[in-house]
Amino acid sequence: MNSPQDSSVVGSAPKVSWREALSQNAGAYVGLILPLIIIALLTIWPTVTGKDITRESIFTIMLSIALASSLNILLGYTGYVSFGHVVFFGLGGYVGFYLMAVQGWSLWPAMAMGGLAAGLLAFLLGKAILRLRGGYFALATIGVNEAMRAFINNFEPFGGPVGMTLNFQVYRDYGGAAQALRMTFYILAAITFIVILVSYFVRMSKFGLGLLAIREDEDAAEVMGVVAPSAKTWAYVLSAIFPGILGVLFFFKNGSIEPVPAFRLNFSIEMIVMVMLGGQGTVLGPILGGIGYQSLRGYLLTSPLFKNIQLAVAGVLLLVIVLFVPAGVVGWLRNRFPVLRRILQ
């Protein structure tokens, strides 16, 4: 906090961190194997079973994986808890949806614009609110999300409280509703793939090491030569772009958009839970967390035994994890079986 914000202290990075980076790079892509295998399996699984329901279930899971992995870039690597991360999902979704529904754009450029809008918001916000630490930052992101939702609710071009609806004709351009839904699944798979790669390379890069240093001790990191304000901002932007793109894809598939579902605060909290469940700060963690959380919710929701108290059961499980396995599944495995560290990144 004491260092001038825009100081471009390039300073010599201590040699230790370089050596560490190198040694990790030596095993370079080992840690990437497991995540990619999982995503690949998820992607082809619907073709294997030939069932549409498998595809729909995996869509939900994969969306969670992609969102949790994006959030992890900020939350896991820098330790900044973005409680209102859904704001990027909602804003991106809104911008893209507006372009598709009102301006008649096709899905691809709309997704690009959704990602851009989210990234831009993160950039502008990041400059301001990333100065706040700990709980204050978390609170500020909640405030931003609520303010944005209330604003969209009043913003007539986006339909205000009524939201917008996509004409079914749109899907015909993609070969009908069935074809369009299938297409969104493969686009999602591709995006998830990219998110995982980005997440991995950020973690392995010098930039990523800087972020981890911020997580451990921000002031010390600055002393060591990490330009914390700009590093944090770029991590924030990176973690915002993908939710923006995914928002467009999700609401395209959904067919309509309204302010309340687009900016649901609980949705951000679910993202955090997934990151936490799998293990924050790891590449594999959010993937396992997304799968675990969504499968569990899917199971509780449709199970005759639990469906009336599914929320409470999920709460109990969350509590148990937070209290007893705070490092998440991956963190726990890494601690317990050091041999696996290479593979479990």
Add this chain to the structure above:
Amino acid sequence: MDFLFTSILDGLMLGFVYGLAAMGLTLIWGVMNVINLSHGPIISLGMFGVYLLFTFLGMNPYIALIFVALFGLLLGIVIYFVAVNRVIDAPHLSTLLATFAVAMIITGLGTAVFTASPRNVDYSLGSVTIGNATIPVTRIVAAVLSVLITAGLYLYLHRTRSGRYIRAVANNRSAAELMGVPSVRILALSFGIGTMLAALAGGLISTLFPFTILAGGTYELKSFVIGVLGGLGNPIGALFGGLILGVLEGIIPTFMPATWVPVLEFGLFVLILLVRPQGLFGAKKS
């Protein structure tokens, strides 16, 4: 002019109750740096407490408040030991998620038991007219009680031994421990008082407005705004924060559509966090 007067009066009356609702949140924050995300559901429980005692036992709602307060205190202590104590020194994320898990449990069980249908404490004390403004007496009582409870909290924190301990722990926990303050017990007590205040606020609100098991969420969000206005960690500041919010909610709609109120509220919230995170009334905390 009358119109503006009425709006301000309405806002003030409600502001006291808002302030009370935020007080518990900000007390817990101040003492242990925990953002209690189960605050909203506990407010809801306070509402249901009064509702059940009033509807099924025919108890006067203001007497029911006493039981609700006791219940809130005990519940808070239980929550502290079950969910918070273990992670009190962990990074923020852990306490956020632990209290959120508690919120999920309360909301989940509450919905299963009470459903989400609206409830109403059908209790009226008539209304009084001041100029053009008509104010239900229940609102006046709620405002007065809020002020009394705040005064009680102030006296407690400054005049009793355990109150002083709480302030000592809030100031510097390790120093307090060195001085022989039983910090775990004090933390549990503070958490209990925080939830007690939330439950009390819920109980008072239930005499004013209809509610559901999910209604606490709205007040939780308002409490964040109020807490930041009054200074997080400053329970007495919360009362003023509440008044500001109440008056803003009364005045803003007089010159622009009321749907803009939350935009301004949360915009203001983020702004204050940025320029004056210690709150409008808070002294600078190093």
Add this chain to the structure above:
Amino acid sequence: MKRTFFWSFLLILVLALAACGGSAEPTAPAAAAQPGETTAEQPAEATAPPAAETAAQTIIIGFTASQTGNQNVPSTGQVNGLNLWKDTVNEAGGIELADGSKVMVDFVSYDDESNTDRVQELYTRLATEDEANFLISPYSSGLTAAAAVISEQYGKVMITTGAASDDTYQQGLTLVYQAYTPASRYLTGAVDMLESVDPEAKNVAFVYENSKFSTDVVEAARQYAEGKGYNVVLMEGYDPETTDFGPFINKIQDSQPDAIMGGGHFQDGSTFTRQLNEKNVDVGFFALLVAPPEPDFADLGDAAVGVVGPSQWEPQAAFTPDSASAAGLDWYGPLGEEFVQSYEAKFDGAEPSYHAAGGYAAGLILEKAIRDAGSTDPAAVQQALDAMNLQTFFGHIQFDTSAEAHGLQTGHSMVYIQWQKDADGNLVKEVVWPLEGATADTIYPMP
């Protein structure tokens, strides 16, 4: 300590694995455990003629319900209505097809938690995994819009109820049919009513919930009122969670309207009414969406007197086979009082709300369409629905068949109720508009 860690982790892992199995495996236990008395026979091949065997077939109807979340109350009413319909059909031995065989009805439903996140996944599950032959909509327009995409994708006919917004039906859908009067005609009758009771009234204030449904309704009503020469002195939306209506009431007092119209859902509507009363606001005509027709509105006591509300259906509604033939329409289904009696018998004396009647009506529409089609083939049922023009206890049912608004309800219209006091001073709900079906005169101005 390590041990605790280990065991709790193991527990979670096992649960998570079980869950993975639960949702990814094709033979989901959840689907198998559904309360079906008879296992679904392989549904007749879509294009093949219905099997001639007389053994009872079962069709599966899928929907999601808001068992949790803020739409819990109306959604439950809707589901109760549907369940009553199912029991009625099955007690009668099922729906008769062209070849004389009968099909029984079974339901599969899930909790959508009142939010759209999982609606598409759950409807896909219903359409594929549970092999639902037909779908019924969730409660509320937003959830229905998401479910409609799925019904269209899998070629399943969906009857919507509790989903009034017009624009869902203006998106080029072909298989979705609306049981409710659409939002655009929800409050227009209240304007007609005001004109009839007080030709002098000029100023109208609209205060409404800032959400999709209410905004659609009020926007249409405002245009209608302005077309009739009314001044709209106030047009103000409020947040769905609003509990303090002070600011709005102050604005209303400031703008001196002859009539207030608006509202949103039950909770905000009843709160608004209570506070208007507490503040002694002097207004002659007060019409609110959704809340007044609910039987629970009577809990407001004196504050409820004089409040007018549009309703999709009322127990006193005067639709009978006679009124049908007078209108040149066919009649189908039970009489209004039969519906009320069997509903009260099934649900411990609870009076059916219009959501419940809507749920029943959705089932009835489907039943009639299957009967007319003589088969459960979706294309034949679709044709039967397109051609449908009849009267039921719920009212007139007819669908728009144009490409622009296919499936929009064009036959059904609202009735307007007003809370009044009977001779003994008890609150009663009277139908006051349209005049043909009225059971009492409108109290105007309201006390």
